[in-house]
Amino acid sequence: MSEEMFRIMMEEIKDIKANMATKDDLKGFATKDDIKEIREEMKNFATKDDIKDIREEMKNFATKDDIKHLDAKIDMVAKELYDSLHTLLEVMDKK
Structure with missing residues (x-):
C-alpha cells in the first residue's frame, strides 16, 4: 500500500470517528426500561376501538343544525304562546 493511500485511509477513519456517536451521545437514547414505562403509560391512551365507540356515541348528540x-x-312556540296570551287578555278586557 502506498503512503498516499495509507494517508487517505487514515483521513477517512478520522472522519468516520468524528461522526460516530460517543458514550455521552448514547446516554440520550431511551433504554429498555424507558420503553417499558412508555408502554405502560400508553395502556391509558384511547385505542381505535375506543374512538369508534366514542364516534358512535357522538351520533346521539345534537348537531348545530339540530x-x-x-x-x-x-x-x-313562544310566538304562539305570546299571541294566545295577547288574545286572552283582549278577551278579558272586553268582559
Missing part, C-alpha cells in the same frame, strides 16, 4: 331547528321551534 340546535338551529330547535331554536326555530322554540321561537315559534
Whole structure:
C-alpha cells in the first residue's frame, strides 16, 4: 500500500470517528426500561376501538343544525304562546 493511500485511509477513519456517536451521545437514547414505562403509560391512551365507540356515541348528540331547528321551534312556540296570551287578555278586557 502506498503512503498516499495509507494517508487517505487514515483521513477517512478520522472522519468516520468524528461522526460516530460517543458514550455521552448514547446516554440520550431511551433504554429498555424507558420503553417499558412508555408502554405502560400508553395502556391509558384511547385505542381505535375506543374512538369508534366514542364516534358512535357522538351520533346521539345534537348537531348545530339540530340546535338551529330547535331554536326555530322554540321561537315559534313562544310566538304562539305570546299571541294566545295577547288574545286572552283582549278577551278579558272586553268582559
